[in-house]
Amino acid sequence: MDAIDATLPPPVNYLNAQHGIKSWLLTRDHKRIALLYLFGITFFFVLGGIFAALIRLELLTPAGDLMEAETYNKMFTLHGVIMIFFFLIPSIPATLGNFLVPIMIGAKDLAFPRINLLSWYIYMVGGLFTIAVIVLGGVDTGWTFYTPYSTAASNTHVVLTGLGVFITGFSSILTGLNFIVTIHRMRAPGMTWFRLPLFIWSHYATALIMVLGTPVIAITVLLVAAERVLHLGLFDPKLGGDPVLFQHLFWFYSHPAVYIMILPAMGVISELVAAFSRKAIFGYNFVAFASLAIALIGFLVWGHHMFVSSQSVYAGLVFSFLSFLVAIPSAVKVFNWTATMYKGSISFQAPIMYVFGFMGLFLVGGLTGLFLASVGLDVHVHDTYFVVAHFHYIMVGGAIMGFQGGLHYWWPKIFGRKYPEGWAKLAALVIFVGFNLTFFPQFLLGYLGMPRRYYAYPPEFQVLNIMSTAGASVLAIGYLIPAIYFAWSLKYGELAEANPWGAKGLEWTIPSPPPTYNFEETPVITEPPYNYTPEFVASVTAASRPEVELG
Amino acid sequence: MADAQAHAQDLEPTALQHQFDSLEQQFDASVLGMWVFLVTEIMFFGGLFMAYIVYRTWYPDSFAAGSHHLDVTLGMTNTMVLIASSLTMALAVWAGQQGNRFRQVLFLGLTLLFGFAFLGIKAYEYWEKFQDHLVPGPNFVWDGPGNPHAVQIFYSLYFAMTGLHALHMVVGAGIMITLLVMAARGRFTRQWSTPLEIGGLYWHFVDIVWIFLFPLLYLIERHV
Numbered sequence: 001m002d003a004i005d006a007t008l009p010p011p012v013n014y015l016n017a018q019h020g021i022k023s024w025l026l027t028r029d030h031k032r033i034a035l036l037y038l039f040g041i042t043f044f045f046v047l048g049g050i051f052a053a054l055i056r057l058e059l060l061t062p063a064g065d066l067m068e069a070e071t072y073n074k075m076f077t078l079h080g081v082i083m084i085f086f087f088l089i090p091s092i093p094a095t096l097g098n099f100l101v102p103i104m105i106g107a108k109d110l111a112f113p114r115i116n117l118l119s120w121y122i123y124m125v126g127g128l129f130t131i132a133v134i135v136l137g138g139v140d141t142g143w144t145f146y147t148p149y150s151t152a153a154s155n156t157h158v159v160l161t162g163l164g165v166f167i168t169g170f171s172s173i174l175t176g177l178n179f180i181v182t183i184h185r186m187r188a189p190g191m192t193w194f195r196l197p198l199f200i201w202s203h204y205a206t207a208l209i210m211v212l213g214t215p216v217i218a219i220t221v222l223l224v225a226a227e228r229v230l231h232l233g234l235f236d237p238k239l240g241g242d243p244v245l246f247q248h249l250f251w252f253y254s255h256p257a258v259y260i261m262i263l264p265a266m267g268v269i270s271e272l273v274a275a276f277s278r279k280a281i282f283g284y285n286f287v288a289f290a291s292l293a294i295a296l297i298g299f300l301v302w303g304h305h306m307f308v309s310s311q312s313v314y315a316g317l318v319f320s321f322l323s324f325l326v327a328i329p330s331a332v333k334v335f336n337w338t339a340t341m342y343k344g345s346i347s348f349q350a351p352i353m354y355v356f357g358f359m360g361l362f363l364v365g366g367l368t369g370l371f372l373a374s375v376g377l378d379v380h381v382h383d384t385y386f387v388v389a390h391f392h393y394i395m396v397g398g399a400i401m402g403f404q405g406g407l408h409y410w411w412p413k414i415f416g417r418k419y420p421e422g423w424a425k426l427a428a429l430v431i432f433v434g435f436n437l438t439f440f441p442q443f444l445l446g447y448l449g450m451p452r453r454y455y456a457y458p459p460e461f462q463v464l465n466i467m468s469t470a471g472a473s474v475l476a477i478g479y480l481i482p483a484i485y486f487a488w489s490l491k492y493g494e495l496a497e498a499n500p501w502g503a504k505g506l507e508w509t510i511p512s513p514p515p516t517y518n519f520e521e522t523p524v525i526t527e528p529p530y531n532y533t534p535e536f537v538a539s540v541t542a543a544s545r546p547e548v549e550l551g
Numbered sequence: 552m553a554d555a556q557a558h559a560q561d562l563e564p565t566a567l568q569h570q571f572d573s574l575e576q577q578f579d580a581s582v583l584g585m586w587v588f589l590v591t592e593i594m595f596f597g598g599l600f601m602a603y604i605v606y607r608t609w610y611p612d613s614f615a616a617g618s619h620h621l622d623v624t625l626g627m628t629n630t631m632v633l634i635a636s637s638l639t640m641a642l643a644v645w646a647g648q649q650g651n652r653f654r655q656v657l658f659l660g661l662t663l664l665f666g667f668a669f670l671g672i673k674a675y676e677y678w679e680k681f682q683d684h685l686v687p688g689p690n691f692v693w694d695g696p697g698n699p700h701a702v703q704i705f706y707s708l709y710f711a712m713t714g715l716h717a718l719h720m721v722v723g724a725g726i727m728i729t730l731l732v733m734a735a736r737g738r739f740t741r742q743w744s745t746p747l748e749i750g751g752l753y754w755h756f757v758d759i760v761w762i763f764l765f766p767l768l769y770l771i772e773r774h775v
Binding site: 102108109110111112177180182184185186212216218219220223230232233234239240242245248249517 | 580602
């Protein structure tokens with residue numbers, strides 16, 4: 001499994017093996033489906049970003065001058081629905097995961113290629129429903145669809161939005177199912193569970209959540225739709241129902257959904273830390289089991305969203321305690337990544353800058369999560385911008401940083417061309433600065449008492465809101481730069497060899513871009529993961545790379 | 552060319568699909584895939600069971616009163632029909648392992664027949680409820696004992712749970728028809744009968760859901 005010498009891209013690879021739009025729309029190649037998903041999530045990221053921009057513009061001034069309250073409600077609802085269900089949840093698993101899971105375990109494809117393609121079509125159909133909602137006038141319930149507002153009061157397109165979420169949920173279920181079966185049944189000879197890259201472990205944990213959680217939100221939004229159309233009374237207190245039951249069912253999925261977003265990013269970070277420190281991951285078993293622990297404990301903490309929703313004090317305390325528990329496996333990961341870097345031979349290239357960004361932002365997001373898990377403090381900051389800042393630090397600062405880092409790291413493998421390193425470093429820096437400028441002021445705003453989901457606010461909050469809007473502009477530029485140089489690199493980027501980073505892992509032993517069936521013959525694995533032996537490191541450092549020794 | 556090969560393999564399912572190394576691996580993956588799918592189904596029904604638990608705890612008397620209007624005889628008959636269909640399904644899988652085409656067709660046919668019988672009886676029950684204004688929504692009328700709102704919630708859950716189950720039966724009937732055609736064409740051999748095996752898993756799962764639904768919905772009164 002030593003590095004293959006730099007070779008030109010093979011004449012036939014998965015990108016040029018077939019031509020024409022039909023060869024893409026009917027493909028069963030996991031790598032092509034990953035790119036179809038990349039296309040889809042990029043579209044929805046831009047769409048969700050536009051709504052975010054409109055929100056930040058409205059909040060530039062205390063008065064509601066850009067739009068009416070009702071319009072503003074639709075803006076943050078559509079921003080949330082699109083970013084969560086159509087961008088963050090499929091982001092890493094359906095693109096990088098789809099591309100890399102079979103390759104990393106030495107398989108030719110996922111176990112069910114046709115189901116994989118089907119999942120993309122289901123995702124797109126769900127997306128069309130959401131686009132229809134936008135065209136027809138929007139929805140204003142918040143992405144949480146809380147009853148009885150969503151079932152009895154709102155006069156916007158709740159049912160259509162719910163159906164979009166319901167449908168796209170099945171794409172998530174099918175992706176999770178495919179990953180679980182693939183990881184169990186398709187590993188190459190010698191690829192034992194404890195030789196799996198940590199990217200695989202985190203995707204396995206993610207797939208468990210997708211499979212166990214998503215059906216619950218599916219049935220829940222169906223019940224909301226039925227309740228709204230027929231007034232059954234299931235969630236309406238006037239008709240004998242319990243709106244809090246909706247919250248329980250909703251958060252039973254939607255809290256673990258946060259781990260669907262962050263676990264794959266953690267998998268990416270594990271790969272990047274090892275590759276750019278040229279060291280085996282410190283405490284591999286701990287990091288692997290931490291993924292499973294996060295997935296399992298993550299199913300037991302949903303009540304921390306309901307501390308002020310008439311939940312009993314006893315239940316609140318139990319959920320508070322369980323929420324603190326999730327911090328342990330999360331901290332294990334951060335400590336182990338740090339320990340991996342210690343005395344590592346770190347090369348400062350764009351992907352690891354995203355790793356640093358991830359670790360800093362995830363740390364802030366995670367620790368403020370502990371604030372919110374404390375019942376007393378949560379009552380104070382509940383439904384304020386403190387919460388908004390917290391979950392953006394996890395979802396944007398964590399998940400998107402991981403996604404960007406992974407995209408840079410595997411870009412040469414996926415497209416066979418390198419991105420411009422200087423621009424990439426600049427973009428990483430701009431994103432980090434822009435992100436903090438956008439969201440750190442929101443912690444302060446929330447602590448001072450500015451509630452979320454209002455289109456106007458008292459004048460004393462304006463300075464911090466201007467900072468936040470200015471930060472959002474910087475952040476937008478930070479996302480625009482990679483969009484431009486990635487597109488540029490497809491045609492003009494330097495050709496990438498098989499292993500441009502000098503990294504371990506099966507994906508770096510095959511050509512860039514890979515051939516359709518990945519491996520000419522099924523590889524046999526004989527060594528532990530991240531086996532950066534001195535000989536291997538010496539052989540790859542012979543190639544000229546910018547190096548900084550720490551130690 | 553690769554696609555043409557893949558296409559040819561689809562037409563000949565006994566052949567190994569490109570992503571697998573052996574028929575055994577392919578079989579194991581298919582079976583595990585179906586089991587994982589069934590787990591998602593449990594969670595899907597689970598949301599409804601959760602709602603049932605909450606509201607039955609809140610409104611035990613109204614639930615009993617609502618349950619009183621369900622036809623236990625028809626429910627019991629349907630339970631028997633489904634248990635019989637599970638037996639014929641198991642026999643069909645066994646016939647598949649033996650490669651006996653006649654028995655596969657016979658038992659799959661019987662399973663399908665039982666499935667239709669179940670759906671027919673269920674449709675009749677729904678029609679009765681419709682006549683009695685017990686379908687939740689604007690036309691719901693309840694003047695019996697208990698809280699009318701709570702009884703409507705009982706009937707909402709009754710229709711949601713049995714309706715979702717009936718939908719699974721319809722899908723199951725579609726699967727049975729597909730399997731029947733494949734069996735009649737002699738596609739299942741001693742070496743390869745994977746669709747029969749995983750179709751059987753699905754069918755048994757749908758039966759088991761009913762085994763839970765029947766007492767929870769029809770027999771409440773006999774418990775309280």
